Amino acid sequence: MEKATHALVIGGTGMLQHVCHSLVNDYSYVSVVGRSTIRHQQLKYANPSPDKINSIIVDYHDSSLFREKLQSAFLAYGAPDLVISWIHGTAPQALHTLFNEIQKLAIETKWKLFHVQSSSRYFAKENTPVPDNCQYRRVYLGFILNGRSSRWLTDPEISGGVLHAIKSDQQQTIVGTIDPWDQRPR
16 A cells, blocks of 8 residues: 555644554645644654654644745745644634645645544534545534543543544544533532
8 A cells, every 4th residue: 555645733732642653654744733842752752663753843723824834934945635634722823824725735635634623613513614625524522421430531532532533434433431421629
C-alpha cells in the first residue's frame, strides 16, 4: 500500500501526542498544531522519525496567523488527506479557517476529518457544515466507570480511542462511555 501524504493534527502536542507518533508510520508528513514551542520539541524528541513531524506553532484563536501557518504547511506538504481536530469551542472560526485553506488546494480531493469533542457536546447534536469533499467523523471523549465512581480518560486512552476511530472509520465514535451521564466525574 502506498503511503498517504499528509496528516494534520490540531491540538497534537497534548493528549493527542500518541496519535501523532502513530501517524508517522502511515503518512509522509504529520503537521502538528499547538501553541507551545517546548511541547513541540518534546513531541519531536520522543518520536523515532522527528523529520516527518512539521511543527505549526500557533494559537488557532488568532485566525489570520492560523490561516498563514496552514497556508505555509499546505504549500510545503500539500493539503492533508487526514485531519484530527481538537479545537475548543472558544475558537468557533478555526474550523472554518481550516476548511477554507484546504479547499483552496484540494477542492476535488476527498479528505477525512475526525472532529474530537468533549462528551458534553454529544448532547448538543450539532450539525457541522463541511465541504462536499470532506468525509466528516465525530469522536466524543467520554469517561470511565469504575464501579460506583468514575474518572476522565487518560491521554493514552484518548489517543487509543482516536486511533481506533480512524481505523474503524465510523460516522461517530464514543471513547469510554457517556452513559449514565449523571455518573460522569465532577
